[in-house]
Amino acid sequence: MATDQTSTAAAAATAASDTDPFHVEPPTPWQLMGRRAGAHMGFWIGGTFVLICALVAIFAPVIAPFDPLAQDLTRRLVPPVWDEKGTWTHPFGTDKFGRDYLSRLIHGGQISLGIGFLSALIAAVIGSILGMMGGYFGGRVDAVVMYLVNAKLSLPGLLVSLALVAVFGGSFIVLVLVLAFLFWDNYAVALRSVTMQIRAQDFVAAAEAIGASRRRIILSEILPNLMNQVIVILTLEIALAILIEATLSFLGLGIKPPTPSWGVLVAEGREQMFFNPYLITIPGVTIFLVAIAINMMGDGIRDITAPEGRN
Numbered sequence: 001m002a003t004d005q006t007s008t009a010a011a012a013a014t015a016a017s018d019t020d021p022f023h024v025e026p027p028t029p030w031q032l033m034g035r036r037a038g039a040h041m042g043f044w045i046g047g048t049f050v051l052i053c054a055l056v057a058i059f060a061p062v063i064a065p066f067d068p069l070a071q072d073l074t075r076r077l078v079p080p081v082w083d084e085k086g087t088w089t090h091p092f093g094t095d096k097f098g099r100d101y102l103s104r105l106i107h108g109g110q111i112s113l114g115i116g117f118l119s120a121l122i123a124a125v126i127g128s129i130l131g132m133m134g135g136y137f138g139g140r141v142d143a144v145v146m147y148l149v150n151a152k153l154s155l156p157g158l159l160v161s162l163a164l165v166a167v168f169g170g171s172f173i174v175l176v177l178v179l180a181f182l183f184w185d186n187y188a189v190a191l192r193s194v195t196m197q198i199r200a201q202d203f204v205a206a207a208e209a210i211g212a213s214r215r216r217i218i219l220s221e222i223l224p225n226l227m228n229q230v231i232v233i234l235t236l237e238i239a240l241a242i243l244i245e246a247t248l249s250f251l252g253l254g255i256k257p258p259t260p261s262w263g264v265l266v267a268e269g270r271e272q273m274f275f276n277p278y279l280i281t282i283p284g285v286t287i288f289l290v291a292i293a294i295n296m297m298g299d300g301i302r303d304i305t306a307p308e309g310r311n
Contacts, residue, residue: 036304043300049293057109064103068260072098080278092282095268104260105283111261112287115172115245119179120237124230126180127187132218132226134188135195145188152185161244165253175254179241187233191226198222228305235298239291246287262287 027035037043056063072094079086080093080101092101134145161178168174198204199222207217242262248254249263250270257264262283269279 037300040300040303042296043304046293046296046298046300049289050297053109053290053293054113056106057113060106060110064100064106066100066103068099068104068107069258070099074098077272077276079276080282083278093276093278095279096272099258101265101279101282104265105262105286108260108262108265108283109286111172111255111259112242112245112263113290115175115179115261116238116241119176119241120183120234122176122180123183123237124187124234127184128191128223128226128230130184131188131191132195132222135192136199136214136218136222138196142192145192149185149188157182158244158247161248162251162253165248170248170254170256172255175245175248179244182244183237183241186237187230190229190233194226194229195222198225228302231305232298232302235294235301239294239298242287242294243291 075090075094076096076098078090078094078098081088081091083093086093090100090102092105094101095104130145130148134142161182164178164181165174168178204217204221207221212220245254245261246263246266249261250267252267255261255264257268265283266280266287269276269281269283273280
């Protein structure tokens with residue numbers, strides 16, 4: 001009898017909400033995130049700038065006005081267009097070999113952004129797997145994961161990367177793998193802690209009660225709830241990887257000239273920094289703006305997907 005009354009009351013409430021013109025349905029989580037995204041200027045500014053840089057790097061062969069390796073010694077050290085001696089033929093000027101600086105900057109974005117994205121992505125895969133395994137299984141598995149993390153944290157990261165690059169060379173693949181080795185522990189530590197919290201939730205216990213396999217629980221129940229943390233860490237690590245690649249190339253241990261990367265351009269420009277400062281200013285400002293934009297985008301993603309985590 002009580003059940004019938006409850007059902008009748010619920011049906012009446014539903015009917016009333018359908019006929020009430022002032023009844024407003026609560027927004028869905030996706031609608032809330034859409035509203036927060038629309039009002040987050042930092043996310044839009046940073047994301048737009050990063051998207052433009054990524055598209056320019058992807059379509060560099062089409063966008064670049066000149067071959068980045070083509071030399072013209074008759075037009076060496078032409079100043080940029082904002083200088084009174086500059087020309088629109090070479091908007092960012094030329095270097096000491098007469099190579100168009102805008103073309104080298106655009107093609108350098110392919111190398112620098114590619115290394116940053118791939119190294120952070122590989123580190124995310126490795127660190128996420130280890131973090132989820134340690135947080136979900138616990139026990140000996142967690143002990144092994146934490147042993148690996150502590151061993152990695154005990155190593156001076158930049159010195160190890162310098163040593164590895166000096167031994168194996170500064171090729172694109174070596175830099176990607178070395179930087180991935182530097183970053184994977186950040187994902188493992190963060191996701192291990194969050195996985196432990198998620199594992200104690202009721203929906204995970206319900207999945208275990210109905211006989212779901214561990215693989216399905218990890219992939220269907222735990223991983224979707226970790227994507228916010230993964231994406232935020234990924235964006236921050238991309239910016240850091242770009243800076244480290246530039247540092248290694250500046251020291252002569254990264255990408256080798258004449259292949260352009262932003263770090264190589266800074267290294268080549270230091271010889272002329274007092275006479276032609278644009279050679280070091282342009283790539284330096286580019287690295288700075290890209291790093292700031294990626295961090296703004298990462299902060300925006302955090303604020304949009306998990307506003308309770310804001311300071």
